[in-house]
Amino acid sequence: MSSAPSTSPTPSRRPSRGADLPRLFIIDERESVRRALADRLGQTALVAVVGDAGDASEALQAVHEGRVDVVLVEIKRGDGLGLELVRQLSAPAQAPRVIVLTSYPTDWEEAAAKRAGASVYLLKDLNTEVLLQHILLGA
Numbered sequence: 454m455s456s457a458p459s460t461s462p463t464p465s466r467r468p469s470r471g472a473d474l475p476r477l478f479i480i481d482e483r484e485s486v487r488r489a490l491a492d493r494l495g496q497t498a499l500v501a502v503v504g505d506a507g508d509a510s511e512a513l514q515a516v517h518e519g520r521v522d523v524v525l526v527e528i529k530r531g532d533g534l535g536l537e538l539v540r541q542l543s544a545p546a547q548a549p550r551v552i553v554l555t556s557y558p559t560d561w562e563e564a565a566a567k568r569a570g571a572s573v574y575l576l577k578d579l580n581t582e583v584l585l586q587h588i589l590l591g592a
Contacts, residue, residue, distance in 0.1 A: 474498075475588060476520055478549070479505040480512040480538065481527040486577070490525060490554075493581050500586045500588055515543055521549045523588050527577070528553045530564055536569045543570025552587055 476490055477500045479487045487505040495502045503519060506512035509532060513532050528535035542551050553571040555562065556578070563574040573587050 467530060474501040475522040476501050476503045478503055478512070478516050478519070478521045478524045480507070480509075480524060481505070481554075482507045482530055483527075483530075486527070494585070494588075497581065497585060499585055509538055512538065516542060516549060519543070523550045523552060524555055525552050525588075526571075527570075528555055528562060529557070536565055539569040539571050541568055 477494065479490050479502065481487050481490070484507060487507065490506060491502045494500050500523075503521060504515050506515055509530070512526075526535070526538055526542065528539065530538075538550055539553065542548060548570070551571045553566045553574045554577045555574065556576070558574065558576060566574050573590075575584065575587060
């Protein structure tokens, strides 16, 4: 396994006062994780958490029907659909930026996630400021 996933991007821009905030959607099977991420990121006033889902079909429908700039997705799922979710989220011409979050990184999974369309592969326990940098990087 390689060293830990990269953790220090430089955002290309930050939202200015009055600008539209990047719209973020969270996909994780565990509601407690979705709530914790939403609370953590929502307190920053730099992103707008517009939704979350645990169910793969519900998540895909919500992201494709809504205006979403960035999706945080846990790739390890009980239904085995993590990589397929990344593929489908990344497929449309105006696809949102997909950031994969994981608790247990592997080289294989990181490579597979990036091949499927993920822009970055991160540890879930990353500090909020660094996670925000990754979210804002391409938003």
